[in-house]
Amino acid sequence: MATHRFDPDFTDNVVNAMGPKTNPRFRQLMTSLIRHVHDFARENEVTVDEWMAGVQLMNWAGQMSNDKRNEGQLVCDVIGLESLVDEITFKLAEEADDAPTATAILGPFFRADTPYRKNGDNIVKGVPDGEMAFMHGRVIDFTTKKPLVGATVEVWQAATNGLYEQQDPNQEEFNLRGKFKTDEEGRYYFYCLRPTPYPVPDDGPAGKLLKLMDRHPFRPAHIHIIATHDGYKPLTTQIFDRKDQYLTNDSVFAVKDSLIVDFVPREGDSQAGLELNYDVKLVPAQSSSTNGV
């Protein structure tokens, strides 16, 4: 911390106010947070008006958040924080063995109450207005490569208008999302849309920050995936279409090379002109490694 002309004891006083019963990890986090926040204020000589604008933005994020939307999370996303803690968490889990592939952020549009569907179902409810794709693959043990029977693969994607179903009163509930159980050969398969790029919602503080930072709000086309199976570490990831124009400048900084996939032409299927073959690899829970894609 650079020298400054403010009360040199102030930050220590705030940190040292923590009592002896503070949890050690919490003490570490709060000590560091208080020092960084105070340094930020001093280094930039943040004024009361600037700080109050930040408080109002923070409150606004909470006020827009509910069980269908998490704007506080989106604010963190546009400054890269969710992708960074994802990288950190993944690296911590990775320390020991296996070198599994990357995870990715959950994003603010996950819904805990997504229903199960049957393999072969179409998650597009209503008239599809985009390119249909057949997505299929297996869930396998990352180490043994054996298929996992009865694993759950949950997916969600935005509509071509850029909105997830919970953002859009014109979409059927749970449109473009579903959970699938792998069959006796560890396979899952369903019809979906080829994903399209879309802007993150710009009607709240995250959108306001993006405008003020003179940045576009677009996310490259992607499909969210969560895969789980008893005895394995749950995996949260996103896969990105290699042809997307926003691959190199995702508004939430979530793209990793290993998560880029190819949609290829599909022959002889009246339901879909494209297909995507994607195997999900899970790491046993007793392993010190995290999940592999």
Add this chain to the structure above:
Amino acid sequence: MATHRFDPDFTDNVVNAMGPKTNPRFRQLMTSLIRHVHDFARENEVTVDEWMAGVQLMNWAGQMSNDKRNEGQLVCDVIGLESLVDEITFKLAEEADDAPTATAILGPFFRADTPYRKNGDNIVKGVPDGEMAFMHGRVIDFTTKKPLVGATVEVWQAATNGLYEQQDPNQEEFNLRGKFKTDEEGRYYFYCLRPTPYPVPDDGPAGKLLKLMDRHPFRPAHIHIIATHDGYKPLTTQIFDRKDQYLTNDSVFAVKDSLIVDFVPREGDSQAGLELNYDVKLVPAQSSSTNGV
């Protein structure tokens, strides 16, 4: 920033995503904020679960905030941020001349719609359950010491149960708050309670943070003041009772020595057994200095 094992380009990528039309001051603030937030995450290897707990706390603060309560502000207050930006703002304004006295934080219980009352009124509505005090003084020009006629002095204080009126359905609206105009001699005067210490609200994220930090929630006894007059810089401050037990460990770190005052016995007034004489000094708006108390 210490060396670390995470993507060394990540933070630069996020900072450099800002476009050319970004306001220069906003670019400075966001660059510094992004670097500090990312450093905080890396230095402590913050996990997804820890970060999500922070997001939920932030959203919770917004959800509790409305026109009567600002919980985001209170969260900042308990980590000393409002007092620090007050110090910074005051120091910036102070740079040139006059060496005026300290300001203090606004706090989350200010109400913009507080009514005017007449000098001599009692701001205690209902039966007083504390020590009554007669507060009086003048508003004067900091430089010339001349009294300012028609200046506004706005005050607010908590009840002895520790609650401001907007927190307490049992208090009359605008109890213990009021605006006063100075008379032809620049004087204001009214009856109030000797202030008592109280805990900041502990039913939200600020209270949760205090508990987790093993800290008490008490603020030393104080009266909030805002003074304004055409052609003068507005002053926001608090005055603290010298006899209070929490003077040295205010839960929001707002006490400054120059803001400590003495209540003294008052003779021959059936309405109050104590009095406080307090002159408010305002700095002309054209001055480069801030307000003096």
